[in-house]
Amino acid sequence: MSKRILVIDDELDIREVVCLSLEEFGGWQTDSAGSGQEGLDKALAAPWDAILLDISMPVMDGFAVYERLQVDRRTQTIPVILLTAKVLTSDRDRFCTLGVAGVITKPFNPVTVWQQVAQILDWAT
Amino acid sequence: MKFSLRNLLIVPFLLQVIGITGLVGYLSYRSGQRAVQDIARQMMTITGQRARENLNAYLQTSRLVAQTNAYLLETGALSSTDLATLESHLVEQLQLFPELTGMVFANEAGAFLNVARQAPPGSFSVRQRNVTVVDNRLYRYQLDIADQSKTLLPPIRQGYDPHHNPPDNPWYAAAQASPEGLWRLVVSLERGDDQPRLVMVRFVPFQTPEGDFGGVFSTGILLTQLGEFLRHLIPSGGGQIFLIEPDGHLVATSTGELPFDQQPRSDSAQHVVLQSRRLAVGQSRNPLTRTVAASLIADYGSLENVRSPRFSHLRFDQKQYFVQTTPLQGELNWLLVTVVPASEFMADIDANTSRTALLCALALIGSISLGIWTAEYIAKPILSLQRATQALTNGLAIVPPTQPSTIQEVEALRQGFDRMVGQLVSSFHALRDRENTLATFLNGVPVALSVHDQAGQMLFLNAKGKELLVNGVTTTDSGQLSETYQLYQAGSDRLYPTAELPMVRGLRGETAYTDDIEVDTGDRRIPLEVHTIPVFNSLGQVLYSINTFQDITERRQVERFRVDYQRELEHQVAQQMASLAASEATQKALINAIPDLLMRLGREGRPLAIYNPEAVNWLGDRSQLYEKSMYENLPGPIAQERQRCVELALETGSIQRQEYEFVVGGETFYEEARIIPVTQDEVLVVVRDISDRYRIDRLKDEFISIISHELRTPLTAIRGALGILESGVLHNRPQKAQQMLSMALNNTERLIRLVNDILDLERLTSGRIELNLEPCHLDELMALAVNGVEAIALEANVTIQVTPAAATVLAAPDAVVQTLTNLLGNAIKFSEAGSKIWLTAALASNAKAIAAPDTAPETEPAWARVAVKDQGRGIPADRLEMIFERFQQVDVSDSRQRGGTGLGLAICKQIVEQHGGEIWAESQVGYGSTFFFTLPLKIS
Incomplete structure (x- = not known):
C-alpha cells in the first residue's frame, strides 16, 4: 500500500523538489505545507505515515512544530524526520535530545532521498 | 516706637473726630439710600400694577366688541349673509372705539369681510367677498365717511388672495377650537404687500341662530397702536415700557420702535409668515431695552421663569434705572416691563446728601482747630523741661531756664526738676577729684x-x-x-x-x-x-x-631662631619622603597598567596583597577581601580547582593555568587564572577576564551557522532540480522539466547574489578595501542610481520622485550608487503597484538636523542628507535598528519572496559609516518608511 508523507518547509522550491522525488522514485503520495501552522493543520486533517519537517521557518520553527505534534495524542505517533540545513555540532546535539526518527541534511540526493526515508523508518523497499 | 507729646495729643483726637464724622455721614447716606430703594420699590410696584390694569382695560375693549358682535350674529340680530349691513355696523363700531384698528368677519360658507381704519380719520378700507355674488372674488375698496364715497381699489396683486377660503386659514381653525375666544398675532397686508403690519387680533367663534358653528369674528389692534398706548402709560421722559412674550419676542414698546420687520418678502407666501418678522427683544435697536432684557435673562435664565411681579435696578449709561417686571395674568402670558430712571426719585435726596456733607466738613474743621490749640497749651511747658534735660545730659554748664506753667501737675514737675539739677552738679565735682587721684596712681x-x-x-x-x-x-x-x-x-x-x-x-x-x-x-x-x-x-x-x-623684642628673637632650626629639619625630612613616594608611584603605575588582577597568595589561600581588583568580576564581598580565604570567595568547584593548582604550583615550581566560567548578576563571564610560584609558601595569582574572546567565538559560530543555512537552501533546490532532471523521470513531461530548470537557474542567481553580498560585506568590514573618497556631485550619483532601478520600478508600476540637491560630497561614487540602489530596490520591493517613492537630498549642519532653507543656519552645513521614502507596509519600531544587522529582515520569508539576501542594509551601513556618515530609518507601520543617510560635504 502506498505511503502518505507530509512535507513541511517554508521554501516553495524545496517543497516541490522533495514531493516530486518521493512521488517519482518512492511511488508515495505527498502533500506539503508552507508554514508551521499550515503543517499542524494538515497533520491533524488526515492520517500520515511520516512527516518531513524543516527547522528554520519564520513565526513557528521546526522545533515548535515538533513540540506541538508530540503534545497532541492524534499526532504524537507519526514518525518525524527533520529535513534541515543546520549542520553544526551544536545543532546536531539538540536534534538528538528531541527523539525524532531521523535527520536528513540539505542538500540531499533527490533520486535516493526516498530510500533514506525508508531506511530511517524501517520500511521494506 | 516713639511719639512726640504734641502728636500723641493731636493724632488720636483727630482720628476720633474724623472717624465719628465719617461714620455719621456714611450711616446717614446708607439710610437715605435704603429709603429711596423702598420708595422706588413701592412706586414701581404701583406703576407696574397701574400699567397692567390700563392695558387690561385697553384689551378688554377689543375682547368685548368681538364678543358682542359674535353674540349679535348668534342671535340673528346681525345676518351673516347681509354683508352690506354688517359692513356699516362695523364702520360704526370702529368710529365708536378709536383703540381698535380693524374687524374681520368670516363664515363657513367662505364669506369674508374686513373693515380697517385708514390714515385720514374717517377713512376706512374694506375687503369683501360676498359668496352670493357670482364671481366669488375679493373686492377691495376705500370708504370715506365724510362724503359717503366708495372707491374700488385694484387687487393687491393679481392671483394672490390669502383669504380665498377663510375656513382654510390657520387662524380660523384655531378660533373654532377656542369657544371662549383667543388672542393671536397676525401679519396684515391690507395696505398692500409692501406694507405688512403686525396686528394683535381677538378671534371669537360664533354659532348660527340654529345652533351650528357659523364662523369667526375678530377685532384687531395694530402693534404700533399698542406701543402708542404704552407710551401714555409711562410717567415722564427717560423711562420706557414694553411688552414681551416669554419666548423673548417684543410685542410692543413705548419707544416707538417697530417690533417687527417690514421688509417685503420675495415669496408671496412668506409675506404673512409671522415668526420670521418678529423682533427678539435682545435685537431691539434701543440699547436700554436690550440691556434690561439681558439683565432679566441673566437673573431668570429664561423669561418663561418670570411668574410674579419683580422689582430690580440696573446701571445703564452711568445712570441708575428701576425696573418693574409684571406678568400679565389671564389669557396673555406676556411680561409688562416698566423702566424708570432713578433720577426721577433721587433729586431731593441728592440735595439733602450734599447739605449733610457740607455740615460734616464744617464740624470737622472746627474740632481739629480746637484740638490743636489744646495740645499746644499742654505741651509747651513740658517741652521746655525736655530742652533743659537735653542740655544737662549734653554736659552744658548752663542749663536753660524752665518755663512756669498754670497747670498744677506740670508746675510741680518743673520745680522738682530744678532741685535735681542742683544736686547733680555738686555730684559731678566730687567724682572728678577721685578720677585725678586714680590717674596719678596708674602713672x-x-x-x-x-x-x-x-x-x-x-x-x-x-x-x-x-x-x-x-x-x-x-x-x-x-x-x-x-x-x-x-x-x-x-x-x-x-x-x-x-x-x-x-x-x-x-x-x-x-x-x-x-x-x-x-x-x-x-x-x-x-x-x-x-x-x-x-x-x-x-x-x-x-x-x-x-x-x-x-x-617682647628679646623673646621674639629667641623664638625665631628656634623656628628656623625646625623648618630646616622638616625640609630635609620632606625631601626624603618625596623620593620614597616617587619610587612607590612608579611601581603602582606599572601594576595598574596590567589589565589583570594580581594577587599574592599564601599557601592556605589567604590574600597577602591584591592589585587591580576591578580587572575581574570578582565573586564575593569586595569590602572584606583580606578577611576571608580566596577559596571561600569563589564558587565551590572553581575554588577546589584553584586550590589544586596552587598546591601543584608550590610542589612542582611550575606555572599552572585554570580556565572557568561563572555567573554574576545573570551574566556569564569567562576567566583565566595563572598561578605562579614565588616562594615556598607564596604564589602570585594573575586572573584575566577572557569573556570577550568567548563572545567573539560564539558570534563567529552563529554567523557561520546562518551563512551555512543561507547557502544550503538554494543549493538544495539546485541539487534537487538537477538530480531529478538527470534521472530522466521527466523525459515525457517537458513542462515539468522546464520548471525544474528554471528553479535551478533562479536559485543559482540567488546563490550568486548571496556570495557577492557576503564578499562585499566582508571586504568592507575587514577594512581590506579602502574607499577612495573624491569630490562628486550628489545629483549625478542620484541620477545614476535611479537610472539603475528604473526597469524594476516600471515592472512594479512604482513611480520615483527625485528632489536632488546641488551639493558636492566627498564620497566613493560606486559605493554611494550601490547604497542608493539598495535602498531604492528595497523601497520598490515593498511598494504596492501604483504607489510612489521619494528620493530627496538636503543640506544639514549636523547629521540628523536639517537646515531650514529660509533661515541662515548657525553653522555652515557640513552634511548632505539623503532620504528614500516609500508608502510600503512600514517597519515596527523595535526592528528599526536591527534591520541594519546581517540577515535581519523584518520577516524572514522576505528573502525568498522579495529576492533579498538579508545583507543589503548591512552593506549600506558599512559604506555610509566608512564615509563618516550615519544611516537610520524612521517608519510608521502601515504608512511607509523613510531611510536616511548622511555624507560629508566637500568643504570649499
Missing part, C-alpha cells in the same frame, strides 16, 4: 596700661604706655584704632584687624591675650604682648577694657 605702675570706653575711645594711657604708643590719648573712631596707634600684625605690613584687637575684644566682654601685635614708633617696630580684661557694671554690661602691654 606710677611700671607696665604700659590703657583704658578704653565702650566706644573704643582711649580714656587713659599711663606714662609707660606713652613710650610705646607715641600718639598718646587721641580722639579717634573705634574702627581706626590700629591706624591711629600704628598697630601691625607681627611680621607684616598689614594693619592689625580692629575687631581682633585685645582692647576691642575686651569691650565685647572677653578676657584677651595676644602676642602677635607690633607697634610702629616711627623709627622701629616693637613686638608687644597684650593682656586685656573687661570691667563690668552691676548689670553685667561692659564699661571699660583695661589693657596692659609690654615690649
Whole structure:
C-alpha cells in the first residue's frame, strides 16, 4: 500500500523538489505545507505515515512544530524526520535530545532521498 | 516706637473726630439710600400694577366688541349673509372705539369681510367677498365717511388672495377650537404687500341662530397702536415700557420702535409668515431695552421663569434705572416691563446728601482747630523741661531756664526738676577729684596700661604706655584704632584687624591675650604682648577694657631662631619622603597598567596583597577581601580547582593555568587564572577576564551557522532540480522539466547574489578595501542610481520622485550608487503597484538636523542628507535598528519572496559609516518608511 508523507518547509522550491522525488522514485503520495501552522493543520486533517519537517521557518520553527505534534495524542505517533540545513555540532546535539526518527541534511540526493526515508523508518523497499 | 507729646495729643483726637464724622455721614447716606430703594420699590410696584390694569382695560375693549358682535350674529340680530349691513355696523363700531384698528368677519360658507381704519380719520378700507355674488372674488375698496364715497381699489396683486377660503386659514381653525375666544398675532397686508403690519387680533367663534358653528369674528389692534398706548402709560421722559412674550419676542414698546420687520418678502407666501418678522427683544435697536432684557435673562435664565411681579435696578449709561417686571395674568402670558430712571426719585435726596456733607466738613474743621490749640497749651511747658534735660545730659554748664506753667501737675514737675539739677552738679565735682587721684596712681605702675570706653575711645594711657604708643590719648573712631596707634600684625605690613584687637575684644566682654601685635614708633617696630580684661557694671554690661602691654623684642628673637632650626629639619625630612613616594608611584603605575588582577597568595589561600581588583568580576564581598580565604570567595568547584593548582604550583615550581566560567548578576563571564610560584609558601595569582574572546567565538559560530543555512537552501533546490532532471523521470513531461530548470537557474542567481553580498560585506568590514573618497556631485550619483532601478520600478508600476540637491560630497561614487540602489530596490520591493517613492537630498549642519532653507543656519552645513521614502507596509519600531544587522529582515520569508539576501542594509551601513556618515530609518507601520543617510560635504 502506498505511503502518505507530509512535507513541511517554508521554501516553495524545496517543497516541490522533495514531493516530486518521493512521488517519482518512492511511488508515495505527498502533500506539503508552507508554514508551521499550515503543517499542524494538515497533520491533524488526515492520517500520515511520516512527516518531513524543516527547522528554520519564520513565526513557528521546526522545533515548535515538533513540540506541538508530540503534545497532541492524534499526532504524537507519526514518525518525524527533520529535513534541515543546520549542520553544526551544536545543532546536531539538540536534534538528538528531541527523539525524532531521523535527520536528513540539505542538500540531499533527490533520486535516493526516498530510500533514506525508508531506511530511517524501517520500511521494506 | 516713639511719639512726640504734641502728636500723641493731636493724632488720636483727630482720628476720633474724623472717624465719628465719617461714620455719621456714611450711616446717614446708607439710610437715605435704603429709603429711596423702598420708595422706588413701592412706586414701581404701583406703576407696574397701574400699567397692567390700563392695558387690561385697553384689551378688554377689543375682547368685548368681538364678543358682542359674535353674540349679535348668534342671535340673528346681525345676518351673516347681509354683508352690506354688517359692513356699516362695523364702520360704526370702529368710529365708536378709536383703540381698535380693524374687524374681520368670516363664515363657513367662505364669506369674508374686513373693515380697517385708514390714515385720514374717517377713512376706512374694506375687503369683501360676498359668496352670493357670482364671481366669488375679493373686492377691495376705500370708504370715506365724510362724503359717503366708495372707491374700488385694484387687487393687491393679481392671483394672490390669502383669504380665498377663510375656513382654510390657520387662524380660523384655531378660533373654532377656542369657544371662549383667543388672542393671536397676525401679519396684515391690507395696505398692500409692501406694507405688512403686525396686528394683535381677538378671534371669537360664533354659532348660527340654529345652533351650528357659523364662523369667526375678530377685532384687531395694530402693534404700533399698542406701543402708542404704552407710551401714555409711562410717567415722564427717560423711562420706557414694553411688552414681551416669554419666548423673548417684543410685542410692543413705548419707544416707538417697530417690533417687527417690514421688509417685503420675495415669496408671496412668506409675506404673512409671522415668526420670521418678529423682533427678539435682545435685537431691539434701543440699547436700554436690550440691556434690561439681558439683565432679566441673566437673573431668570429664561423669561418663561418670570411668574410674579419683580422689582430690580440696573446701571445703564452711568445712570441708575428701576425696573418693574409684571406678568400679565389671564389669557396673555406676556411680561409688562416698566423702566424708570432713578433720577426721577433721587433729586431731593441728592440735595439733602450734599447739605449733610457740607455740615460734616464744617464740624470737622472746627474740632481739629480746637484740638490743636489744646495740645499746644499742654505741651509747651513740658517741652521746655525736655530742652533743659537735653542740655544737662549734653554736659552744658548752663542749663536753660524752665518755663512756669498754670497747670498744677506740670508746675510741680518743673520745680522738682530744678532741685535735681542742683544736686547733680555738686555730684559731678566730687567724682572728678577721685578720677585725678586714680590717674596719678596708674602713672606710677611700671607696665604700659590703657583704658578704653565702650566706644573704643582711649580714656587713659599711663606714662609707660606713652613710650610705646607715641600718639598718646587721641580722639579717634573705634574702627581706626590700629591706624591711629600704628598697630601691625607681627611680621607684616598689614594693619592689625580692629575687631581682633585685645582692647576691642575686651569691650565685647572677653578676657584677651595676644602676642602677635607690633607697634610702629616711627623709627622701629616693637613686638608687644597684650593682656586685656573687661570691667563690668552691676548689670553685667561692659564699661571699660583695661589693657596692659609690654615690649617682647628679646623673646621674639629667641623664638625665631628656634623656628628656623625646625623648618630646616622638616625640609630635609620632606625631601626624603618625596623620593620614597616617587619610587612607590612608579611601581603602582606599572601594576595598574596590567589589565589583570594580581594577587599574592599564601599557601592556605589567604590574600597577602591584591592589585587591580576591578580587572575581574570578582565573586564575593569586595569590602572584606583580606578577611576571608580566596577559596571561600569563589564558587565551590572553581575554588577546589584553584586550590589544586596552587598546591601543584608550590610542589612542582611550575606555572599552572585554570580556565572557568561563572555567573554574576545573570551574566556569564569567562576567566583565566595563572598561578605562579614565588616562594615556598607564596604564589602570585594573575586572573584575566577572557569573556570577550568567548563572545567573539560564539558570534563567529552563529554567523557561520546562518551563512551555512543561507547557502544550503538554494543549493538544495539546485541539487534537487538537477538530480531529478538527470534521472530522466521527466523525459515525457517537458513542462515539468522546464520548471525544474528554471528553479535551478533562479536559485543559482540567488546563490550568486548571496556570495557577492557576503564578499562585499566582508571586504568592507575587514577594512581590506579602502574607499577612495573624491569630490562628486550628489545629483549625478542620484541620477545614476535611479537610472539603475528604473526597469524594476516600471515592472512594479512604482513611480520615483527625485528632489536632488546641488551639493558636492566627498564620497566613493560606486559605493554611494550601490547604497542608493539598495535602498531604492528595497523601497520598490515593498511598494504596492501604483504607489510612489521619494528620493530627496538636503543640506544639514549636523547629521540628523536639517537646515531650514529660509533661515541662515548657525553653522555652515557640513552634511548632505539623503532620504528614500516609500508608502510600503512600514517597519515596527523595535526592528528599526536591527534591520541594519546581517540577515535581519523584518520577516524572514522576505528573502525568498522579495529576492533579498538579508545583507543589503548591512552593506549600506558599512559604506555610509566608512564615509563618516550615519544611516537610520524612521517608519510608521502601515504608512511607509523613510531611510536616511548622511555624507560629508566637500568643504570649499
